[in-house]
Amino acid sequence: MKRVSVLCLGALAPAMLLVWLLPASPAAQDPATAKAETANAWTPSRTPWGDPDLQGVWRYEATMPLERPKNLAGKTLLTDEEVAQRDAVEREQEAKRLAGEEGTAVGRQSVADSPIRGNEYNSFWQDHGRPRKVYNRTSLIVEPPDGRLPFTPDAQKAEARSAARYGVGPYESYLDPDTGERCLTDGVTALMWQGPNGGHNRIVQSPGYVTILHEEYRDRRIIPVDGRPHGSIRQWFGDAVARWDRNTLVVDTINFADKTNYEWANVWTRPSETLHLVERFTRSDAETIDYEITVEDPTTFTKPWKAVIPITRLPDKTEIYEYACHEGNYAMANLLSGARAERGGR
């Protein structure tokens, strides 16, 4: 989690535009009403052709980490006091941000915490822009009950190798950096809630389709909701088909292709060929989608895991912008020629 696309962000920043000009209105969240499970109480408006309306620009704005931190093992919920404390920290950081302070004072990762040189710059892109919402849950993962990713032993080793390598190298050829640094994708699993500033996604509906535009890497999913069966072509984003289950959009994706040369920076986002992803999008109120994801992949996990993620609707007129990553990927050539210079060539 702590390695969220950080290196590539710094590398690619000149080529991209990010949304952050958000109103600094405090996002009030009454901890007592924080929900751990999907609620169907709120009735969404409908599109003119009668589907529940999920449209808008959305991002993840909560403080919950994917996995339950080890120091909270066995503790699924925070107390009201703990929630209030964390909420106070968010507001304090917001005040400092408005006062022009930077670095850890405003909640950015410290340079010491990162193995990546130049992280002062990278941390700039991690700014949340406004206070995050504090929920009482201690992890996004709700199954298994320990809130941890059920990695297979092989995947655990891969995670360790990847961690040791990230931002360090070797970078002998363009196949060595991860898919983000190559401007390809960070994978579908985390598309809706990871990425810079929580991952901005624009959902657009048209009859028979739900299209999700993810700003980072301009990842795009055109998802048919017309009863068609899965196709047979393997792709980076797999083959997604969807249906409506009352007010919930259920997206089922298989046929992923994993064409990376090296392991994914975050192994749990790897779209291996055995991955089966089921996503459920339910609007729980005017500004929230409860996004529930079930990840089944025997290559990477010993059992399926499930996460419930609140996604926040950004104000009307919020845009996502063109992400010309590859077009401005000066980092790739610099990374490779730098590695070559270090090796003692040229």
Added chain:
Amino acid sequence: MRNGLLVVAAVVVVAGIAVARLGVTPAAGRAEAYTAPRTADGKPDLNGVWQAFSTANYDLQAHPARAAMALRPAPTRTEPGGLGRATPADLPAAPVRALGAVGGVPAGPGVVEGNEIPYQSWAAARKKENFDDWLTRDPEIKCYLPGVPRATYMPYPFQILESTNTILIAYEFAGATRTIHMEDAGSSPSDTWMGWSRGHWEGDTLVVDVTSFNDQTWFDRAGNFHSDALHVVERYTPVSPYHLMYEATIEDPKVFTRPWKISLPLYRRYEKDAAILEYKCVEFVEELLYGQVGIRDPGAEQTHK
């Protein structure tokens, strides 16, 4: 104009649809005989997967077939000439020679109204340089975002996804997507590859005003280009259930002496499995762009010391 007329005539015949009064001009917006179906909120319904079948991406202007996109001049004749005025054909440039007949450029009638692209004189010279140096200059080769209008007539399908106040045009090439704002969405904070698109309806015609371009994209593989002052007005007019007429007016006072116009039909891809698939070409061009930069070149399987 005559060529455009032929194309439209062919469209009508193929579709087996009698379109009265279309024969006068192919200009979009005047095919009054056809009325598009309506969406649930009463707008013309342009939803679907569409594709151009045209040589426009090779060369917007009328052109005979060529041996390759990258050429080298024909060798000077050493034999005494026979009849005068024979022009020896240029040869494929060495890097593309292996493609043979697959790498040739099919002839085409062109899509430019009047066939002339009104370059300023410096720009005409630059266009010729671009043509001669196509292999290293064309952004399509590098998998860069294709720009507008080029994305429309590249040999890949695109999908129109029509919502209420937003229309997406999702291109297969390079995963490019344009958001057409049908309500006021302000202006672009920066220049972009695909431009900033504002749309409105004129009858059945979707009119899109596109601005905020950078100067990096081209119009075709023949080196036609523009500056960051480019302004494109597109018109998408349904002329049958299976066809849109596409028209783009191109204005760029830094490069051209006057606005000029292209038009060509777009065809509905209506086979059962028509869909926009992935064409993430970044991974297809990394060897070209970075293969020789690193310590190791995966393509050449050699190590640079």
